[in-house]
Amino acid sequence: MSNKIRWGIISTAGIAEKSFIPALRETSRGELVAVSSRDRNKADAFAKKHDIPTVYDDYTSLLESNEIDAVYNPLPNTMHAEWTIKAAQHGKHIFCEKPLAMSAEEIMAMSDSCEKANVKLIEAFVFLFHNQTLKLRQILDSGVIGDITATHAAMNFHIQRPSDNIRLNKELGGGGLLDGGVYPITFTRFVFGEEPITVQASCLIDPEYGVDTRTTAILEFSHGRFATIQMSMDGPGGQNAAIYGEKGFINIPLPYHPRNGAHLSVKTSDGEEQFSFDDGRHPFTQAIEHFHEVLLDGKELAVPATNALGTLAIVEAIFESAKTGQRVTL
Template sequence: MSQPLQIGILGAARIAPKAICDPAKVIPQVKLAGVAARDEGRANDFAKAHGIAQTFSSYEALIASPDIDLVYNPLPINLHAEWTIKALEAGKHLLCEKPFAMNSDEAKAMLAAADKAGKRLIEAFHYRYHPAFETCLDWIADGRIGDVTRIDANFDVAIRDSDDEIRQLPETGGGAMMDLGCYPLNWALHLMDALDLVDAKAETTSRGVDESMQVRLQHGEKTWVHLTTTMAAGTPFSAQMTIAGTEGLIYFKNPLAPHVNGSLSLRRADGSEVDQLRPVSPISTYTWQLAAIVDALKTKAPLPTEGAMILRQQQALDDIYESAGLRHLRYR
């Protein structure tokens, strides 16, 4: 029997239990081998709570350890490039949380480090690995709705405004488009092989980050993409995508996490329902993601959230912030 994939976690981040610890408990080919945090006491508590084998005294010690095969990086965005590159140079594979980097220059440096090290560098767009999204892609590829003419997508949720909320702070890569809107953008990029930015408009907070963003993109001359996102106080959770075609329409409720009350349906142009995905897999997107990574490291098969797609996404974010007059948030 082959040895399990040994995973090390940089930081006791809020997303880590859902994104990596819980999936690791149900995938026998992986082991939570270590965690490091700025506060060693916090790392000890995190390790105890999630059954992690070892606590490291520093990020450097974790990435230097021969006991670690893959590093999960959920640090604030402004630290992604530094610690991802250091871990790659130490010979580790990397799963880096979204959004990948502060800007495309950082992303290029990270990808170059992965190429030089001969290691895998994967962006953690977990939704992409769920069977519901695969079904959506298949319906479009099979021509079930004809030629795509319009995509409307949004991800909205309130994010509290406080001094310790990194998603609200310019210096840590905050902003609605970075944390939330990156998802609808990524959905669209996986649906369309080329997208050109038309324009972007933002409303900013008192701290100077984008509280909301509206984005228009175009594919060729006949397909329009409209993306919206907001993290304003009092905003209810909303994640959905509608894909209109010449012969029908796909409605995707919660593409972000289809396992949580998500649904996917296809209707003809006259409104009659043709197909519906039943059931939607209740297995979490994060579990599907980790299982795909384990398989890809074994088989050397490519993954949809690595390589050129990472740079496509990051360049699109740069262009959106430039268009909205907020380039200084990406290049500080």
Template sequence: MSTSAQGPESDEQLTPVRWGVLGASNFALTVSLPAMKRGPLTQLAALASRDIGKATAAARSLGIPRAYGSYDELLDDPEIDAIYNPLPNHLHVKWTARAARAGKHVLCEKPIALSAEDAEALVDVQRETGKLIAEAFMIRNHPQWQQARDWVRRGKIGELVSVQAAFSYYNRDAANIRNKKAVGGGALYDIGCYAVNTSRFLFGREPVRAMALVDHDPEFGTDRLTSGLLDYGGAHLTFTCSTQAVPYQRVNAFGTKGRIEIEIPFNAPGDQPCKVWLDDGSTLNCSSAKVISFPAVDQYHLQSEAFSRAIRAGGPVENSIEVAVGNMRVIDALFRSAESGRWEKISPATGAGGRPLRSVR
């Protein structure tokens, strides 16, 4: 469920949430943090790095008032309400759990973990601490995706029967973290996760089995090309993702009476409109498609504002920890299938002690 609907208080009546940032990654400094900084409910108050010089320089560049030379110092700051965790993938669970146990709400970059088992541990941390934990799939906050899901729910394309997704870029830099297997690099963790997440978002239910074909980089050991198939019970997701192919991304959602095509589904630009096509299929050359243009918005800004609003006004968050667990269970099954060469079942998500998790969408 989206947090876009406000509670009884307007944003102007809510106290801004004071955020602390773990690390000073290039992505955070150039993409997500500048967007977060523009939100009236999101106040960037502190940044931590294991290198105090790096932390100080990063904080100064963004006008963040406090810098710390260790992550623990940031978590010990009593004035911090929430933590943004864009650390390398293998550190997500450890520092998200420590932040929540330090009394902070946590928005963690995707993937939330490197296995469903580790992600499920965070469900119990949330239950234990009472703090919100969510995975940062910013796309769910973008109006183009909310419109697409609304069309599906209202039957604008009939019954949704297939989602087709492609996402790729070219990166052969051995020093790049996306090419380091030990810390969670590779195509499926980095970008294939978007196809899994958005298909679950559109179908509104969980897939039951998965199949994948993977090609590994001989030097890095990471999956450089992964294609997958998810069975939603009479409906399918097919996708291809690659870290060594021409930069491209597109999503098509096919129904019994129409089609939705999202031009830039994942890296939606914050400085220009986005286009979505709604097509009744009456012509094969797509001349029957109606173009819907969405005004420029920054989905990272929308994401942090929605999370801050949920902290101050209550209510659910988009892509909660339970939803994140569901994504990891699918990713686990895809990796198992790549090894076994068979369909792999996706079992229902459970917490500690085998407790079933609520429906994840």
């Protein structure tokens, strides 16, 4: 491997165009060399638009290339495990979109395949690597707001119906929880630094599409601490989170996709202090830079791929609680 990571993208998914490519090009140690699609015309157009030198008309051919070190996998949720495992078997490192997989068994199979092939796997919860989140951890650890008593984390957006949006496609792993709900869940797990004890939730299942579109959940943590999770694909509202402590609270308007204007505020009896993270960089950039450090410098991966197991366990508990009307113990 040279002093740069050569990247290939599996598919021409919109998130690759909107999020991954501009962030990769903000880094100094990675270059985009190839894209693949099962539709050659689509791949050619995508490559021309984004100045990508090599095009493959199937995913396997890209994985077989000796000119690629790592791949970005933004395929539908139900295809993450299959193509991550295949990428590992071809010696490629993988930056996989969230949710990492559809089951704990898939997550472990992906992790085992990567370990066997001596390649690295990272899940694209990019906020975990962002300066805003790193600063948040420092603030929490400082004790300035005291012991955490509760949190609230939400993610809301609107999908107009009728729609062929993949988030409404049950067969491809659609639904609000797996698309957007995993953000507040993962954020909440990060804040508490542990897994919840119980989960109680309600979900609305869209009768036409058969996927969850609205969810509210209460997570109970140790020592009588609680978190509320709210997710909807039925209306605007965006993202937000708040953390409440015995001596103060923290407000984070853009917790999962910190971008221009990103900041957090800390309010205690001593007053309010605001921290800004408006550096103009894309939310994905620091996560990709960290992955480059792991691959090129031997740095330890800050968040192992198996972290996805905790989030998926909560998703499954939410569905079970919503179905049975009972609190679920993890």
